[in-house]
Amino acid sequence: MPADLAVIGLGHLGLPLAQAATAAGIGTIGYDPDPPTAALSGADGPLTATELRRLLSAGFRTTTDPTALGRVRTAVLCTPTPLGEDRALDLTALADAARTLAAQLRPHTTVILESTAYPGTTEEFLRPLLEEGSGLTAGRDFHLACSPGRHDPGNRTHRYANTPKVIGGLTPACTEAAAAFYGRLTDKVVRARGPREAETAKLLETNYRHINIALMNEMAVFCHEIGVDLWDVIRCAETKPFGFQAFRPGPGVGGHAAPIDPHYLAYKGRAPGHPLRMVELAQEVNGRMPRYVIQRCAALLNEHGKSARGARILLLGVTYKPDIGDQAGSPSREIASRLMELGAHLTYHDPYVPQWNVLDRPVPRADSLYEAAAAADLTVLLQAHRTYDLQGLSVKAQLLLDTRGATPTGAAHRL
Template identity: 55%
Template sequence: MQVQQTEPLGESAISNAVELAVIGLGYVGLPLAREAATVGLRVVGLDRDPRVVDGLNSGRSHVDDVSDEDVRRMLAAGFVAYTDDDCLTRAQTVVICVPTPLNGDGGPDLSAVTAAVHAVAGRLRRGQLVVLESTTYPGTTEEVVRPLLELESGLRAGQDFALAFSPERIDPGNTGHGLRDTPKVVGGCTPSCAARAVAFYGKLVDTVVQAKGTREAEMAKLLENTYRHVNIALVNELAVISHELGVDLWDAIRCASTKPFGFQAFRPGAGVGGHCIPIDPNYLSYKVRSSLGYEFRFVELAQEINRRMPEYVVRRAQDLLNTAGRPLHGSRVLLLGVTYKPDVADQRESPAVPVARLLRQREAEILFHDPHVPEWCVDDVPVPRVDDPMAAVAEHDLTILLQDHSSYDLPALADAARLLFDTRGRIFRPGVEVL
């Protein structure tokens, strides 16, 4: 039952030396802590990994979008990272930014969230604001987080403390949109909770969008990424169909993109990777399946299509070698770019892994190059790295461009390669196979 309250919860009930504590100092939590420190808030961070904590306290960043210089400025502003939960006691606001991977059943693994909530509950004080930013299914804040906080603290959300959900919208490597100029969606358990959360995020971002409640804010995050997941699956299936029909899908996308309304371009690839698109739609599928008893068919189909793209890429690679008179078995194959998106070091859910695994199963000899990845293992087996991609493409039977990092001179690589398979649609010239 929600407790309605007409006046926002104030911060006068607590007087602490810290205005923000961030739990989870990864790709979401660390940029949030940086922005808060930049605007003058007193910030502490909590992370279970002592290597992360030691690195940050020594001025070293482990996140692509946060530089070492950024961390040094945070430290100069008073930021300290901890592994000890006691740092939460002094905070006016606590924001939870821990991972929510998939469990064995395909649903969200909330163990990190519940561990963070237990840590907060044991130190919860009247007047504090608690915000969950970790992506999850609609209902998590009300059905999981709120009961744990209230049961263990004896306090009531909306009366004694404020509780809200605000989905993270971090896009690693995006230099055009950062935390400040990306609108922040906020949903509170009660109107007073929402007011507190809106006021807090208003210090950090230019635009705060208030959702009707926590469930709507949770659904907004899943809608954003499910939209992308489904549309990427559409163009991935079109890539397969278009190749069989003799249609240049890339040119069709270029032409369709000239329409000034009613169309947004999505492009095919070797699969989908990263922290959001391959993972987040599963939370919604899980919720539909567990609560309603049937499947979210759009998401299930998109997952099926996107999961089979690495196999399609390897099949196309095999056909390309066969046409050149070489079997895939025993061929030397160079993979260029093994991260999930250009110009970052992030390898989470990268389709390069299943592509490499399938090539190994077919007994091809694989090597890789990536300017952002000094070492790479697939199934705990190291993949040899070449130092000079320009020289290597001339020595390998086939080169597969999996990620188009800006440091690659793609025309020059195409000229030097024996065979080049471009899965990114960047090199259109005779002799180059394009997905």
Template identity: 70%
Template sequence: MPVDLAVLGLGRLGLPAARAATTAGIGTVGYDPDADTVAELGAGRPPAGGGLSAAEVRRMLSAGFRATRDPAVLSRVRTALICAPTPPGEDGAPDLGAVRAAALALGEHLRPRTTVVVESAVRPGGTEEYVAPLLERASGLRAGHDFHLACAPPRLDPGNRAHGYANTPRVIGGLTPACTEAAAAFYGRLTEKVVRARGLREAEMTAVLETNFRHVNIALVNEMAVLCHDLGVDLWDVLRCAETKPFGFLPFRPGPGVGGHGLPVDPARLDRGERTSDCPLRLVGAALEANARMPRYVAHRAAALLNEHGKSARGARVLLLGVTYKADLADRTGSPAPEIARRLLDLGARIGYHDPHVPRWEVAGRPVPRADSLYESAAAADLTLLLQHHRVYDLQSLSAKAQLLLDTRGASPAGAAHRL
């Protein structure tokens, strides 16, 4: 039976897209080669990292959504979204293996007049130079002539209650103007506003700019945090004052590191591992270095704080609060918590953790004890280290219970804790 849409890759990109489509009344099938993912969805359970609740998955199923490992379903769709994951490889560049597999599976069943949209993170030029040849070789069809090809970089902010799929403008860029319009017509059914880029590369580069903007600005406030601490200046009061400026300033907050899926573009490396001799984005390289230093700095601050209160890091009991990359989510992708934990272990500390979203946690292959009673554990620890501010954490009460509280997120009331 023909369906309107196939979503290839049922993870953090594909599931929200499939949910938005089924909510809009679009007949949707999800394709994923992973048997566990398909089985979990078929049973009404969200797979890990999908970003949906069990109730949302069940509503999708009741609306007609189904997940499958059978690529034959791809021959009966009008639109296909490639949402395969692109995790960082050993060299830090995105691994396009899943994108390649998805493109080949789709290409073998691609029909004329289908609209194909790449949501997976690829470098500028990647849709045309990497994905298009795979589709054409497998199908015998020509992109931009026999089928439409476009790029729509994702803009989801997991956990954001104000901006979701429907009310976040979507950037679309096609191989040809007709490709752009075909993709824009589809996304116009899912989102309130579609922004047409001039072409594929402009759409792809938009994602690069947005991701680098975040990392560069976080790097700036991270370096300001170090400077302010050295000078005895209250950074959080500086930020409070600066954000009152109605123009020329956007508030960012420092933290123990930068997590998440959006990788900044290293100016010295393309995602194929190629080196460039001269790239203008030197600021991005400096931001990468600044943000990469933060876990080491946090561990140093923790040890120094213990020392100031007559305790050595060796043998100290340190409780880590929040080990996910973002508040109120279970996703640990890119979280600085493992590196901070490893550094504290290297100093001889005894670590435990508490996170309502993470029932089990390992560091360097060793399980980390999980605190059952938050307040009792904080009271028993020599140092409580807040790495992620989940809503369940009452920092006023925690500061009263903890012997020492180091807040890396600036979430505690002024004077209630030591802050980054």
């Protein structure tokens, strides 16, 4: 079956898109400059090993040959755009992918950006690269649109088909070309006024999540200090049928969609005069949570006559979400490194992570969960995977700190 779609970047956005397109009967290739086996392997990927085998057996294939990009009708850019140390998006991989695609771009191709980007990236960053490298004009010779990724790893309710796709094209014809493509994959297509609106919708969705989690994290610290059960507060508050959506605190915020402040428009060399101060504050609050978890660990050990130095501490769940192996941005690594620096002896358990290194050292993995919990001076639940019997663990553990509020009431110390 000839390829009709090229997915450029086989990460947390690209592979789910390839899976949905292949299932819809669209001939799909995946392009990644790294060897295909490296792009598709790894226990922490967005698809399980079984899903990957099914994808490949259904006809999906990968390539490192850029000439293959010139034989498709639709090309979707799903390259990573991670945050750098200055909290600005790193668009290097996107620029490289755009130049590679531009050299192969044919007239009438539809090019779509799914990678997380600043408002204006499609028009002011991506478009010039494609036009200069191809000699074609966007909106006239080829279609250009933005449709931000919305994949939620491990979500059993909202999958690709029933998650609406927001689309903003450079021209109305560009929007319709992209809508025709995504209409084959999803039940609902939402047309934005343009690429900037689509990009900013992603910005709002991501920042909304982080700001609300930050509020809950501040409430967690506040409620602990005044002796109030925040988890019961949330249970009560979420019964309000209007004006409230429940978020929950945790040891930090992980994931691929980090909060973005358009104040950092590094690729344009300028910034608007009004940064998103609430986003900056949310990042600061959420960034403090791993240190707060360490404080709670030290305090609990101290209350039981023990010091963090030399303590045997078991960490449960080191991924950023429950029931998946993805560790992107997980706060568990910072928590583990800080405990190591305090002199604690760490072990970990995670059914989705067979090996785990922190500070360039392997952390021993507990083979028998109950025995490890019984032997540890402190067990810290960082991620509540469904496979964990939290009631049983609370009985076996000498001391249990639950950072997710997942244990039965009174069974553990909660964040």
